[in-house]
Amino acid sequence: MNVDQLVDVLRSDPGFMEQVVRWEEIPAREARYAPFPARLDQRLIPVLEKRGIHRLYTHQARAIEEVLEDRDVVVVTPTASGKTMCYNLPVLSAILQNPDARALYLFPTKALSADQVSELYDMIQLTGADIKTFTYDGDTPGTARKAVRQAGHVVVTNPDMLHSGILPHHTKWVKLFENLRYIIIDEIHTYRGVFGSNLANVLRRLLRLCEFYGSHPRFILCSATIANPRELAETLTGRTVTLIDDNGAPVGRRHFVFYNPPVYNQQLQLRQSVISTTRDIAGMLLRNGVQSITFARSRLVVEVLTRYLKDMVRDPLGNAGRVRGYRGGYLPTQRREIEQGLRAGRIDAVISTNALELGIDIGSLDACVLCGYPGTIASAWQQAGRAGRRQTSSIIFYVASSAPVDQYIVTHPDYFLRKSPENALLNPDNLYILMSHFKCAAYELPFADGDTFGNAPSPDMLLTYLSEEHILRHVGGRYHWMAEDFPASDFGLRSGAEENFVIVDITDPAHHVVIGEMDRFTVPMLLHENAIYMHEGVQYQVEKLDLEHCKAFIRHVEVDYYTDADLNVSLSLLDVEERQDLPDSMHLCLGEVKVSTLVTKFKKIKLDTRENVGFGFVRLPEMDMHTTAMWWRLPDTLIRSFSNDTLENGLMGVSNLLRIVSPLYLMCAPLDVVVVYQVKSPITDGPSLILYDSFPGGMGLASKAYRMQRLLLEKCLDIVRSCRCPQGCPSCVGPVMEVGEDGKAAAVRILTCLLDMLTA
Amino acid sequence: MNLLEKLRSLEKTQKAAEKGPVFTECLVRTEKRPAGAFPDQSFITRDALGLIRSQDLPLPGDPVRILYLDTETTGLRSGAGTVAFEVGCGHMEPHGFVLNQYVMRDYPEEPFLLEKVREEIEKCDLIVTFNGKTFDLPLLQTRFLMNRVSAACLDRPHLDLLHAGRRLWKRRLEKCTLSNLEAEILGQPRCDDLPGSEAPARYFAFLKTGNFGLLEDVLRHNAQDVASMCMLLGKMCRLYAQPEQIGFSEDLFSMGDALEKEELRIQARRIYRMVPRGRLHGQARARLAHSFRRFGSPGEARDVWLEMIESREGGILPFVELAKYYEHTEPDLEKALEMTEKALAVLSEDWPGRDSGTVQKSVNALQYRHMRLRKKLAAAGTCRDPKERQGD
Known part of the structure; x- marks a missing residue:
């Protein structure tokens, strides 16, 4: 069955259509072409023609033209629009014209680098030129590294390796730094929050070294659709960047179906589970021979759905192999095999976490099922983009869970369909992050008086601070590194916390095995002594938590419960940065707060029934985090108009709403920002709503x-x-049951009042 | 006080950059040690050095001017921010060993230190270090580059005594660190030595306090390192020149191995022949035969294998090798078959440490060879009657 036939079948099924909240048709788009740019090295044209490419899409041509005009560009590219041409062609053109020219490719994951390198190899083979492309990452053997450093025209790596493996050893990369023409960063939409702020600083370091070696590389960046690609690109690179978002690639008609599982308990608003509904829809696609991808939010759900669907087609012929799971934690070879199976059409259904959301080449599929809302509009479109043939129709199902955000999306399809995707947010000047990279930069090349660090504010202040700490020595107009540390090995790029705990399995006393790691802020919740820790579905009990040496020792157990720790959080004020006073004692502030967390107790919860079957005590010291917060203090008249209970219910309601809304507008994971309410806040001395960053130093x-x-x-x-x-x-x-019968009305009153006050 | 508060308080009190002192040179400290403390120096000749490292040592005639070089650094991991704050440069003169230690008393003296080091290097034909291949020389390369000074002088021939020493003594000594070689090879165990790993901390303490006394231990340690290299090289050259004085068969075997790696086949064969009867004798013979076989003297290889069989050394190896030899080189298929059968017979014996998995692999290979030889013999029409073999 093709998608058009499937659409007819579904539309004539009243049982199915009853749950369809919205059926949106996105019309097909014609291809728009442009000739090869005149400045492109003409030797590339026969190469492209050999690959069946006789002209470029408009966005490709424009991107290449801008790059060849020596401008930094960011290309916004939907899935399967031929984005790699936008950077491979200018790079190859530059190397063909000057064999000394070098390019650096950065991909967020190793899997992506592998994919892109093979495509570049193919192109190079066809040119017949001696252009060497190497991947330089943790897997590159020591013996090959020297050759990569000396001879690689194109060095493919990831930000982490650039940070700890290349920049601190830049003197071994003289050829690369002296001749660096292009820096390619793909999937820049993944560089938001902490990771993005880190990358921005890694790039500041990189550009600083390029200046030392006398090169001035250009950036070619690619992004999936987000609201602010240019802003993101400019924040990451510190340059003025030309935006290219006029996509000339064709796509067939697409159907977007918003599906809300039926309610079976009206009073509690309980709906049929999203997992079983997804299973039904993905199963229907599988039975009708429509190749599909299903995205689930957790690894566990991926495994469960994979199992369901495999069972559906399991037979002695091995048809269960037509269904595959895909997620982090699978071996690279297995991942490659699945990707290839999808491209070759040997696999009919794949169930994946967001691991396949990135630009790994799996071709285009007929259908996509989103099992729950992935958290951002950008992500949802990325995932949906996996379905979309160039010529024929494709179909996307969004299946809502009963989670608040999911229900919001399914009941407001326009929010999703009409609204632009989120802003990608990052803060390269986050003091924690900036300071860490600043140290690395000082190690890599001494700062001189008056030097800048990208566009980072007040480098002089940082230099003076580090000198007073005896990490730098200020002498003769320069700041020299005077510590034994190797600063780049002190922190990774993907988390704000600089300390990690290793998780050691001591089940076999003779053979302790490190099975994982965890950042220090999560440790008290999940790795306190006696906690049940789950790893790849296996249960372990924490025997000992060694805070000093950052180790948790765990032992394999089989029990029928899991643990959930109670976290006590208290806030205290450090500093007010901005304050707006309104009448009636109402005020709003932005400032620094100290968040003290203390785990005192944990519950034991039965796995199958989720009953509470006991508790235990946790003895751990309080942990402090300094971060940025904003808060509203409610006006007195409003407070007096409520009973104490109603006030609390209303505050609880508003904080719930803020928890739903803020991640959507701040472009962060729900856990990146915390919303709390306090009936009598120690910060404001009155009923308050507080929102703070859950990263040290604030994000x-x-x-x-x-x-x-x-x-x-x-x-x-x-x-x-x-x-x-x-x-x-x-x-x-x-x-x-949570906010009481008056909670909703109270929340409306609080919100209305706050908005009135702000408008007045 | 948190970081932000500290920074803010700094902002208020930030002073204008002070005009510091002017730096025009680095500290040079020269020390002479009497020649008597350095035995075996006369053995350090171009020829002896050529035995230790033949391939990339294009040395002029004697005497070879050798620079013994060792750095003390601000960190033990190399990277762009690790600096050599002291470089010890030693060389032998007719009347004794001259050691120049160049110390930067603060960072701005680094260019002057590097200039001195460059001069030292340019005066020599050969740089000798201990672990300089991975540490000292790349570090200097980085320092030259960071100071925008040409590092061309570092292209000079270089001998890393760590690698040369390992080749020679790894079979006998647990570790081939410089201090261990001093104790085991030179018979001069070090005492009261500052561990090299403490040098960075000492240097930073000196920078903070200005108390040069803190560096004395570091300089003493460095001087010892440089002097030891010179003694060690003398000893090593002497052993190469007079291998008959080597008292350990491990060392002899290792020397043969080292010479082979340098493609000094004739010399290597001579050394292998010197390995006395005992644990490594068989292995040395096997190497010897291998060397003959590989480089055009199959007849001599055959003789060595036959000797090995005679003295019951090398397990199945001489049989297998001879089987190959008789099959392909001589050729004498009957003898090849005989050797294959003998090898199989050896394998069927039980001996301590017998690993049945490995044995099975060898048996399979031999049986395959056996089969092929029989086919060849049959084709040649000279095969023994298969029935004749049934009693085997």
């Missing part, structure tokens, strides 16, 4: 929230008003 989330607070409050009000539940549900203020 700029609270300050962005502070700037867009009216929008946030308006969206909260929108949600609660348009929600059709009578007294609160998970999609707005929270279920009645």
